[in-house]
Amino acid sequence: MKDFNSDLFDPGMVMDSSSSDYSRSASSSDADFGFAFNDSNFSDRILRIEIMGDPVEARPDSEGCTTIADWARHRKRRREDIKKDNVVDLTLLPDEQILNENQPDMDDFVPSENQDEDAVAMVEEPPSGDEAANSNDSNWNMDCSAVVRVRTLHISSPILAAKSPFFYKLFSNGMRESEQRHVTLRINASEEAALMELLNFMYSNTLSITSPPALLDVLMAADKFEVASCMRYCSRLLRNIPMTPESALLYLELPSSVLMADAVQPLTDAAKQYLASRYKDITKFQEEVMGLPLAGIEAILSSDELQVASEDAVYDFVLKWVRTQYPKLEERREVLGTRLARLIRFPYMTCRKLKKVLTCNDFDHDVASKLVLEALFFKAEAPHRQRILAAESASFNRLFVERAYKYRPVKVVEFELPRQQCVVYLDLKREECTNLFPSGRVYSQAFHLGGQGFFLSAHCNRGIC
Template sequence: ERAFKELLHFMYSGKLTPAIEPTLLVDILMAADKFEVVSCMEHCLAATLTKTAKKFLAQWYKDFLSTEFQDELMRVPLAGIQAILSSNRPRTASEESIYDFVLRWARSQYPNSEERDKILSSRLLPLVPLSMTDAIRIDHPSNIVNFTINRDLCNNLFPLGTVRSVPFNCEGLAFFISACCKEKEQLQFFNLSINMIEGKGATWGPIDYKIEVMTRRSLEFVTKHRHTTPPNTRQTVGCKVPWSELMADDSTFFIDGKLHVRVHVKISQQA
């Protein structure tokens, strides 16, 4: 009710009450977003209130991925999420958790996959730490996903780096691809994996995964890994290659300085 009154006050006066507490500011942003009062949203996040809005939101949600705020944050509109991400780096467990939260929030707020992809690519992912979204290029006409990774980017993953693709959709479920360098028994490996984004309430049948890599010898895709997961099972699927083999001077994995990978994702209907 207070947020609605503040919104009405703004619509008549063009101003908000000074020294608004952070929870009310978030509610005003949500109300302005709901009733499409663009001028109020812009006023909260631009001009004289830009620093104040970001300070309020960033301070209030400084532990913004803690369990305490999860449900509340999922209700925050796009403008509020942008303000939080635009502030100095939110205090959180890892860059991966920021990325995962952004994907879950977008999936919750934008059920339409085309609209969601547009919001993610133009409004949100540019605000996520660059190392998590940099340079995995995707093309997915159906349930086949083709992507490339530059050799320089792969080289920069050593010794324990990670990059992720933008999300892609397959038959109502959302996925992303990650590439990383990991250590096991004092040896370094290059890992490729397909990851499903959590979708609350969603159900699905068995999923068949296949990962293929193009080699320089044949210029054709060679299967590196196959796996089928049971119904309604969220599981990371992937394969690995010794780092020394991948990055060798005579490596067969890079063609014109790029690693070419093709992923098949086939979701069967439940019996």
């Protein structure tokens, strides 16, 4: 059975090569049906697009926005105003609530913060006659009055259904509306330009716009109407545009439904890589990094190439940042416990610092105890076992992977008798020893004995023959 949660014409779709439909789908991936767009000769349905007045401004997000930063500020301003007004754009009639069996009842509907971004589809014309008289929906007339204009397009249901699970379900769910010639969509005015670009893409596999704000608008529309190939296309174009800290952060802060799409994964990966590379040395950009949002900090802390003195310094930085960004203790504990703690590599922290973790009020006690115990068990393993653990977990958890520290971690074994002493192990790989020639030097992290701090230094001495 086919998975209709995928774009049937999407080249990125994984299909069983033994399927009889595989070759047809693959060969159709680049098919250009642009000639049939809005042409009654090649259409079997009429799409009626009812354009609602935006709660804030009836203009597209990308209009007047020349940069991604402008786009982000504009959308944030609109979301804040809509949240303040707490307005629901549309209340559907009881018999128009269902596009698929998973859609919630309107009685249970709670307006979200991104309500302006939720396109609502209708599949029937307004009720009339006895049907209207029997309707209990008193908001219908109010909703109709909010329509500022209507656009009508001739569409081909097979083309749209093949590109989008949204339209596939709409046209083939066996309900009365799936057999009707007229289909109605309701959108906000700010979504009109993006929807028209999306519909054209579903026919021609290309877009006429190239600016980052406009591409982001189309990406959001493609997510709503489940057009994976268009999401992938927009993602590829955005990756080819030189990235900035503002654009990288914006890509990482897109709505969760967009971020979870496989088609956008390469874009978010590129954004994370850009931020990790730019802020590799957090001490050099300390003031700038302290102002980054949570998504940016997560991208930086995920990197193995972070240039820091030691993991102790990473821990201190995280505490400083989270105390600045989240003044309330409950919020700090939540962010640390669920988001940031997994990015601190506790096994490479010193035992002195791990003791402080246990008494740190910013961490939930149970969370801190678990993290410290896990780190101590790792430290107690033999070096070859540590390497095995690091390799086994590297694909899903970088906790046991060592970063490129300026000061190398050491293993310290302390003895109290017959006198206070310690044995310190500094492990270097063969290539690291090679890099010491002719005048390189490696320093270890500090260790303590008798209340005094010490460190080891490895360097190359060339003897005189």
